[in-house]
Amino acid sequence: MRDYEEVTSFLGQWGPFQRLMYILLSLSSIPNGYVGMAMVFLADIPPHHCRLPFLNSSYGGPGYNLSLPTQEVKGEVILSRCSRYTERGALDAESIQSTERCLDGFVFSKERYVSTIVTEWNLVCEDAWKAPFSVTVFFFGVLTGSFLSGIISDRYGRKFIFFATMAVQTIFSVIQAASNSWEMFSVLYFIVGMGQIANYCAAFILGSELLNKSCRISFATLGVSLSYAFGYVCLPLFAYFIRDWRRLLLALSVPGFLYIPMWWFIPESPRWLLSQGRVEEAEAIISAAAKKNGITPPDVIFKRDDTAELMVTKCLIKVEIPVITLHLADAF
Structure with missing residues (x-):
C-alpha cells in the first residue's frame, strides 16, 4: 500500500483542521487527570x-x-x-x-470536611482497609480497561469508543455519587476506572491517526500530557470549595457532559476506515479536512487496490498471532 502520510501530505502541517483536532482531543484528557486522584479528597480521614x-x-x-x-x-x-x-x-x-x-x-x-466516604460509612479502625482498597479496585478497572481498549477500538472504531468511554466515565461517576454503600461505591469505581483509561487511550490513538507526523509528536508528548496534568491542578481547587464528597464527585463529573458537542467536530480515523474497507468514508473525511484547510483535494485520494492490500495484511496478522503463540508454547 502507498504510504498514508505521503497520500495525505496535501493537507499541510498545522492547518485549521489539525489545530482543531489537536485542541479538542487534548482537552478531552482533562477529566482523566482528576478522576483517579479524586480519592485523595473523597476518602480523606478526618480526626x-x-x-x-x-x-x-x-x-x-x-x-x-x-x-x-x-x-x-x-x-x-x-x-x-x-x-x-x-x-x-x-x-x-x-x-x-x-x-x-x-x-x-x-x-x-468537620473542621476540614463536611463528609467523606470515610465519615459516611465509618471506614476507620477495623474497616480502615476499605478506603485504600477502593483505590486498588479503581486501578484493577484501569488494568482491565488497558487490555480491552485496543481490542474494542479496533472492532468498533476509534471515535465510537472515544465517546462511549467518555460517557461511561461521566455517567457512572454521577451514579457513584449516589452510592448507598461502600460496596456499591467500589463496584462503580471499577467501571469508572475502565472508562477512564479506555477514554485516554482512544483519544491518544485517534489523535495519532488523525494528525500528521509533526502534529502527532507534539500531541503525544505535550497535548494530552499537559491536559492530563491540568486536571490534577483543577482537583484541589474543586476540593477546596466543595467539602462534601457527593457534591464534589458530581462537580467533577459535570465537565464530562461539556464534551458532547465534540461528536460533530471530531471525525472517525481515516486509517481505521481504510482498514475496514470503507474507502468512501475515509475519502470524505480527508476531503472535508482539506476544505477546512483551504485546499482543493484530489478527485481520487485512495485506490481500492491499496485498501484491498491493507485488508489482506490485516487478516494475515490476525491468523499469524495464534500460530506464533502455538510455536512459543511448543518451545517451552
Whole structure:
C-alpha cells in the first residue's frame, strides 16, 4: 500500500483542521487527570473518636477527655481514635479502666470536611482497609480497561469508543455519587476506572491517526500530557470549595457532559476506515479536512487496490498471532 502520510501530505502541517483536532482531543484528557486522584479528597480521614451516647455527640465535646483513653501519635497525645473506656457498672470496680472498641460508631471532626466516604460509612479502625482498597479496585478497572481498549477500538472504531468511554466515565461517576454503600461505591469505581483509561487511550490513538507526523509528536508528548496534568491542578481547587464528597464527585463529573458537542467536530480515523474497507468514508473525511484547510483535494485520494492490500495484511496478522503463540508454547 502507498504510504498514508505521503497520500495525505496535501493537507499541510498545522492547518485549521489539525489545530482543531489537536485542541479538542487534548482537552478531552482533562477529566482523566482528576478522576483517579479524586480519592485523595473523597476518602480523606478526618480526626475522630468513639461516639458516646451519654455525652454530647459533637466532636471534642465536653466530657470526652474523661471518657476516652489517650494515645500518642507523632509525639502528640490525643484521644484514642478506636477505643473507649468500658461504661461504669458494666464491670467490677477493679476493671473500670478497661477499654473496648467503638460500639456506638464514631464522631468525626468537620473542621476540614463536611463528609467523606470515610465519615459516611465509618471506614476507620477495623474497616480502615476499605478506603485504600477502593483505590486498588479503581486501578484493577484501569488494568482491565488497558487490555480491552485496543481490542474494542479496533472492532468498533476509534471515535465510537472515544465517546462511549467518555460517557461511561461521566455517567457512572454521577451514579457513584449516589452510592448507598461502600460496596456499591467500589463496584462503580471499577467501571469508572475502565472508562477512564479506555477514554485516554482512544483519544491518544485517534489523535495519532488523525494528525500528521509533526502534529502527532507534539500531541503525544505535550497535548494530552499537559491536559492530563491540568486536571490534577483543577482537583484541589474543586476540593477546596466543595467539602462534601457527593457534591464534589458530581462537580467533577459535570465537565464530562461539556464534551458532547465534540461528536460533530471530531471525525472517525481515516486509517481505521481504510482498514475496514470503507474507502468512501475515509475519502470524505480527508476531503472535508482539506476544505477546512483551504485546499482543493484530489478527485481520487485512495485506490481500492491499496485498501484491498491493507485488508489482506490485516487478516494475515490476525491468523499469524495464534500460530506464533502455538510455536512459543511448543518451545517451552
